[in-house]
Amino acid sequence: MGVQDTGCLRNVPAGYGLIRELNGSCRYFPDNQFVSANFRMKEFNPSGVRPYGVMRKLVNQLQVMRNALGVPIIITSAYRSGSTHASGLAVDIVVPRKSFIQLAQAAYNAGFRRIEVVKRAGTSYSNTMSFGGHVHVDVYDGSGISTSGTIYDCPTCSSRPCYPWYAFGVSGSWWATSQPNTFSQLMANLRADRGNTGYRGC
Numbered sequence: 001m002g003v004q005d006t007g008c009l010r011n012v013p014a015g016y017g018l019i020r021e022l023n024g025s026c027r028y029f030p031d032n033q034f035v036s037a038n039f040r041m042k043e044f045n046p047s048g049v050r051p052y053g054v055m056r057k058l059v060n061q062l063q064v065m066r067n068a069l070g071v072p073i074i075i076t077s078a079y080r081s082g083s084t085h086a087s088g089l090a091v092d093i094v095v096p097r098k099s100f101i102q103l104a105q106a107a108y109n110a111g112f113r114r115i116e117v118v119k120r121a122g123t124s125y126s127n128t129m130s131f132g133g134h135v136h137v138d139v140y141d142g143s144g145i146s147t148s149g150t151i152y153d154c155p156t157c158s159s160r161p162c163y164p165w166y167a168f169g170v171s172g173s174w175w176a177t178s179q180p181n182t183f184s185q186l187m188a189n190l191r192a193d194r195g196n197t198g199y200r201g202c
């Protein structure tokens with residue numbers, strides 16, 4: 001499974017970011033260029049990391065969410081060290097005009113199958129996100145394969161379409177991401193303001 005890294009993250013030009021396209025190819029975009037209808041390349045680098053890059057699947061699904069919500073999505077964390085963020089597979093987002101519950105549903109509808117909902121203490125998941133907190137959404141395929149510098153092209157979730165993703169990051173670090181709830185259990189926990197507000201599935 002997978003083919004060797006083509007090294008494109010190491011070769012990102014100054015002032016550019018990288019997108020791993022659905023066919024596995026690498027494309028470099030100037031920081032200010034739009035990479036989808038509503039998102040610029042640099043929005044996937046709020047930490048200012050160099051070099052940086054993300055998977056096209058992540059960009060596409062975020063744009064689907066943006067279209068459905070009809071209001072801006074603020075990316076507070078994207079490419080950085082640690083967990084699936086380090087492989088360009090994840091973003092943390094805030095939508096001040098929507099509630100945590102609305103965002104979790106929109107993420108699921110857009111195809112995300114690894115979701116974590118983190119509210120700020122003292123607020124409710126029914127409240128809008130203007131109170132703080134974030135939602136982590138993630139296109140990691142759940143394969144458990146973690147060798148840095150390799151392209152993986154087939155997720156182990158057989159119901160999901162194949163897409164290439166690239167292990168930029170830290171071996172094994174993504175096990176901590178999301179709890180094995182069903183999506184309906186996640187939504188029930190959010191509505192009841194209970195803990196355990198992650199989801200991972202196919």
Ligand SMILES: [Zn+2]
Nearest residue numbers: 090091092136
């Ligand atoms: Zn995150």
